[in-house]
Amino acid sequence: MNEKFLNQIINGNSYELIKQLPDKSVDLIVTDPPYELANKTVSKGFFSTHLNNLYEDFANANVMGGLQSEMLDEFMRVMKKPNIYIWCNKKQIPEYLNYFVVDHKCSFEIMVWIKSNPMPLYGRNYLNDKEFCLYFRKGIPLTTTYDTGKTYWITQTNKVDKQKYGHPTVKPEFIIDMLIKNSSKEGDVILDCFLGSGTTAACAKKLKRTYIGFELNQEFTQRAIERINLIN
Numbered sequence: 001m002n003e004k005f006l007n008q009i010i011n012g013n014s015y016e017l018i019k020q021l022p023d024k025s026v027d028l029i030v031t032d033p034p035y036e037l038a039n040k041t042v043s044k045g046f047f048s049t050h051l052n053n054l055y056e057d058f059a060n061a062n063v064m065g066g067l068q069s070e071m072l073d074e075f076m077r078v079m080k081k082p083n084i085y086i087w088c089n090k091k092q093i094p095e096y097l098n099y100f101v102v103d104h105k106c107s108f109e110i111m112v113w114i115k116s117n118p119m120p121l122y123g124r125n126y127l128n129d130k131e132f133c134l135y136f137r138k139g140i141p142l143t144t145t146y147d148t149g150k151t152y153w154i155t156q157t158n159k160v161d162k163q164k165y166g167h168p169t170v171k172p173e174f175i176i177d178m179l180i181k182n183s184s185k186e187g188d189v190i191l192d193c194f195l196g197s198g199t200t201a202a203c204a205k206k207l208k209r210t211y212i213g214f215e216l217n218q219e220f221t222q223r224a225i226e227r228i229n230l231i232n
């Protein structure tokens with residue numbers, strides 16, 4: 001592995017940056033790419049302003065538009081063995097299952113983060129009250145226990161983390177900690193190509209793993225570096 005990437009947060013386009021990582025150089029990927037969401041404007045209803053602001057935040061933060069499929073091939077190339085957690089919304093599940101399970105014969109888990117206080121919607125739709133984390137592996141033993149082997153988490157929406165780390169889709173550290181502990185050991189190299197506020201790298205550093213983080217947005221990159229520097 002090129003030393004310049006180890007324990008670094010790099011500002012740039014991960015579709016380009018990942019090409020510089022050697023084949024079979026990463027032990028685990030934990031990543032949270034843009035979700036497959038269409039930008040929409042809600043014109044009426046009590047919560048329309050709130051929803052429109054949310055969509056504007058998402059668009060500004062580059063967290064919409066999905067993942068280009070070429071990245072999946074890059075993920076497979078850089079991993080020593082398939083070992084990847086990938087956050088997504090329901091629309092992305094078929095593509096990821098098809099790629100990793102049907103094409104690459106990985107075993108899988110579908111994990112769910114449930115929000116107990118989702119934003120109300122008005123009529124004719126189910127609530128937007130969960131996010132999915134898919135896990136794909138092949139030839140990787142887990143170190144789960146009865147407590148850490150569960151495949152769902154229920155919390156309130158994490159408004160506090162969003163404010164603290166200045167990112168609209170920050171993931172809870174306790175979930176990422178658990179995933180990293182279950183699927184890697186100290187010293188392992190953990191990659192996140194869509195680092196956002198730095199959650200994966202922060203958890204990896206806390207747990208004595210080696211991290212590599214790529215983030216397109218300069219401001220988020222800076223915040224992630226500051227967050228990680230605070231961890232001893």
Ligand SMILES: C[S@@+](CC[C@H](N)C(=O)[O-])C[C@H]1O[C@@H](n2cnc3c(N)ncnc32)[C@H](O)[C@@H]1O
Nearest residue numbers: 013014032062169170171194196197199215216
């Ligand atoms: C869903 S967020 C990740 C949030 C993260 N899990 C956290 O806890 O803060 C996705 C991130 O990917 C970044 N991103 C989008 N396209 C990218 C690209 N081509 N290269 C690198 N980062 C990208 C966005 O700027 C955004 O911060």
